[in-house]
Amino acid sequence: MSTKKYLPRRDFLKHAMVAGTVAAPIMLHETAMAESAGQSTSTDRVRFAMIGVGMQGSGLLSNAITLSGITCVAAAELYDGRHTLARQITGNLELPVTRRYHEVLERKDVDCIVAAVPDHWHMRVVVDACSAGKDIYCEKPMSHAIRQGFAMVEAAQKNQRIVQIGSQRVSSMLCAKARDLYHSGAIGEIEMVELSLGRNSPTGAWEYPPPLDASAEVIDWETWLNDAPKIPFDKYRFARWRCWKEYGTGVAGDLMVHLLSGMLFTLGWNEAPRSATALGGIVRWKDGRNMPDLQTVLFDYHGVPVYVRLSLGAETPEMARFLGPKGVMEASGTELRIIAQSGTDTSPSYYASSFPQQMRAEYDATWYREHGPSWREPITDQTVYQGNDWDDVRPHLWTFFQAVKSRKPVAEDAVFGNHAAIACHMANESYFRGQTVYFDAETKTLRA
Numbered sequence: 001m002s003t004k005k006y007l008p009r010r011d012f013l014k015h016a017m018v019a020g021t022v023a024a025p026i027m028l029h030e031t032a033m034a035e036s037a038g039q040s041t042s043t044d045r046v047r048f049a050m051i052g053v054g055m056q057g058s059g060l061l062s063n064a065i066t067l068s069g070i071t072c073v074a075a076a077e078l079y080d081g082r083h084t085l086a087r088q089i090t091g092n093l094e095l096p097v098t099r100r101y102h103e104v105l106e107r108k109d110v111d112c113i114v115a116a117v118p119d120h121w122h123m124r125v126v127v128d129a130c131s132a133g134k135d136i137y138c139e140k141p142m143s144h145a146i147r148q149g150f151a152m153v154e155a156a157q158k159n160q161r162i163v164q165i166g167s168q169r170v171s172s173m174l175c176a177k178a179r180d181l182y183h184s185g186a187i188g189e190i191e192m193v194e195l196s197l198g199r200n201s202p203t204g205a206w207e208y209p210p211p212l213d214a215s216a217e218v219i220d221w222e223t224w225l226n227d228a229p230k231i232p233f234d235k236y237r238f239a240r241w242r243c244w245k246e247y248g249t250g251v252a253g254d255l256m257v258h259l260l261s262g263m264l265f266t267l268g269w270n271e272a273p274r275s276a277t278a279l280g281g282i283v284r285w286k287d288g289r290n291m292p293d294l295q296t297v298l299f300d301y302h303g304v305p306v307y308v309r310l311s312l313g314a315e316t317p318e319m320a321r322f323l324g325p326k327g328v329m330e331a332s333g334t335e336l337r338i339i340a341q342s343g344t345d346t347s348p349s350y351y352a353s354s355f356p357q358q359m360r361a362e363y364d365a366t367w368y369r370e371h372g373p374s375w376r377e378p379i380t381d382q383t384v385y386q387g388n389d390w391d392d393v394r395p396h397l398w399t400f401f402q403a404v405k406s407r408k409p410v411a412e413d414a415v416f417g418n419h420a421a422i423a424c425h426m427a428n429e430s431y432f433r434g435q436t437v438y439f440d441a442e443t444k445t446l447r448a
Contacts, residue, residue, distance in 0.1 A: 028385055114136075141256070186329060248291065276297055
């Protein structure tokens with residue numbers, strides 16, 4: 001999760017008043033979960049198994065069991081210490097736990113799966129879950145490589161399973177409001193998108209402390225490696241797998257995928273970009289990792305430029321900025337802002353300063369006759385919406401569990417998740433190749 005800092009209210013208002021008029025923030029409220037609380041019965045409860053109880057998995061588990069009608073009935077994890085953790089989180093000291101996730105897939109009392117495993121395990125877990133007849137919530141990014149994503153889509157469709165990918169802001173009220181505003185014409189037709197996020201701490205750069213008892217005795221290292229190159233047990237790779245391309249997808253798969261998923265949902269796009277051009281490097285965290293800690297990317301989405309900046313060495317607020325001819329829409333965690341723009345001149349063109357004086361006077365007089373009063377104070381109207389943090393996982397988990405019961409499709413399904421993941425893979429491929437890469441939708445491959 002990103003560390004976010006906000007302007008104090010007093011400073012925010014002072015800044016806003018300089019820009020123009022800002023009405024009191026409009027509060028957005030999550031209602032679906034609250035309205036259903038306490039309404040579930042034993043016959044409509046959803047029973048899930050957790051696969052992966054690490055940093056993200058433990059958070060998902062902790063949040064899922066607070067939802068009405070949701071029960072965890074088993075957990076699978078390759079590190080024995082997290083078997084204890086799963087039981088501690090659920091408060092069930094008898095919770096069935098195992099190192100072998102296939103055992104939970106075979107359980108008749110498991111309706112669905114919530115999976116938070118390293119990226120290089122996503123395809124295997126999703127395909128196996130779908131083949132076992134289980135719906136699955138899988139953490140982002142959906143895949144570890146482009147070819148894997150299409151296999152996951154095929155498994156979901158062939159087995160008619162609900163697959164939801166875990167870029168949680170897609171289920172937030174802020175993203176829903178942004179989508180409504182955009183499609184109602186609030187900023188006009190999109191011209192460009194800017195996405196950015198910066199961290200500046202060892203934890204933010206994934207230098208996580210390994211478990212104090214980490215060893216090959218309590219961690220099934222051979223299984224954990226999956227299809228990655230076989231190497232001796234390394235507690236740092238186990239804890240900090242995002243730093244290496246053999247297991248993770250770097251800042252693209254950890255951070256960019258959230259920004260891109262929110263953008264795709266807001267704009268109503270469900271596609272991979274045409275091309276990606278990336279620059280970056282390992283600028284600060286020279287700790288043996290092979291994934292960049294600074295990455296900038298320019299995507300082409302059917303002619304619309306989308307610029308992304310990600311840094312692990314300089315903290316900046318997370319921001320999604322949508323630019324159109326009628327204004328700018330900015331989304332940042334708990335706030336959505338619409339900055340209206342008229343797109344017209346509010347005074348005679350300053351180019352007229354190059355005219356001779358009499359010509360300029362004639363131009364000015366004509367301009368005022370055609371445009372109105374001789375002086376108008378320009379005002380920029382801003383509307384601000386505030387709501388729950390778009391990184392709250394509970395609404396997204398709730399969306400998934402309700403889909404398991406209703407069989408209604410979810411927005412961030414396997415097709416959507418695959419498109420977002422493809423963009424991340426393109427960004428990484430461009431970085432490592434040192435050139436622009438293009439996605440060939442027909443062959444489902446990249447070309448330079």
